[in-house]
Amino acid sequence: MKALVAAVFGFTLSIQAAFAAEPVFPPASRIGIVPPQDMVVSKRFSGFENEERAAAITFAEMPPQAYDQMVPGLTKEALKKQGLDLKTRENVKIGSKSGILIGGAMTGPVTGRKWVLVVKDADLTGLVIAQVRGGQDGYSDAQIRDALKSVALRNSVSLEEQVSALPFRINDKAGFRPVRVLAGNSVLYTDGPQDTVKAVEQPMVILASAVQSLPSVEARNQFARAALNSNQILKEVRIERSEAFRLRGQDWHEIVARAKEAESGQDIVVMQSIQFDGSRYVRMVGMSRAEQRDENLRRFRAVADGLEILSQ
Structure with missing residues (x-):
């Protein structure tokens, strides 16, 4: 009996996890993610935010050719001039889509941590920028990276x-x-x-x-x-x-x-x-x-x- 209860409980949790893992798309956005816990769709911009944790994830949609124009400029020297001290850089594969994910520390007037994901689809380049103005008690690096790697691109919106x-x-x-x-x-x-x-x-x-x-x-x-x-x-x-x-x-x-x-x-x-x-x-x-x-x-x-x- 205990084994049956455990199996049912585990099955229920797996269903809940599957539903929780569905990407959320802000209104009219072709870009969606599985947002970190307690982040909500922003009413101020295309993306998600949690004001109490001083964190935000913003989306921008660009033409497909923008990917090849942007990626060469994501160098440590160029980013430093823009107020980002680059710490990590990796090529990512999201389904059939290719992307670049970088992360580092903001060095401008506003301090904190920042990540930039550029992902390429056949007819769209998606730019996703996450910022956390604070320490790990805001959101951990792992939470933000998991959210960014959950990115999904959908068909065109009218x-x-x-x-x-x-x-x-x-x-x-x-x-x-x-x-x-x-x-x-x-x-x-x-x-x-x-x-x-x-x-x-x-x-x-x-x-x-x-x-x-x-x-x-x-x-x-x-x-x-x-x-x-x-x-x-x-x-x-x-x-x-x-x-x-x-x-x-x-x-x-x-x-x-x-x-x-x-x-x-x-x-x-x-x-x-x-x-x-x-x-x-x-x-x-x-x-x-x-x-x-x-x-x-x-x-x-x-x-x-x-x-x-x-x-x-």
């Missing part, structure tokens, strides 16, 4: 599902259509037949959400200008208007500027609107050819006015 999972809503699309979602927090809209837009041949709207320590009200003008000037699509940026204002109880900053498209030299007009909300912000950048200025600035304004940051 664009509609990806847009619906963004941490913000666009209530007025002003005739633009979505063409691509990136990293679970950014989306590209355009108006025209092309999904890949070159030289701003079609107007574009890019919206991106970020979670970080926000600048003071006094520093937001400088913050907004720096954000606009960091856009690699633009060169020779000449600001026409830069102002802060309040709308629907939220702080905003907006810039209208003239610029040239970096590769073609095409004259374009740019509107950047940033909505601040606590420790989050959403940045909208609308770009149009200069000859379509008046029409598209009105449309960019409508998109910004209809932007809604979703509650966490």
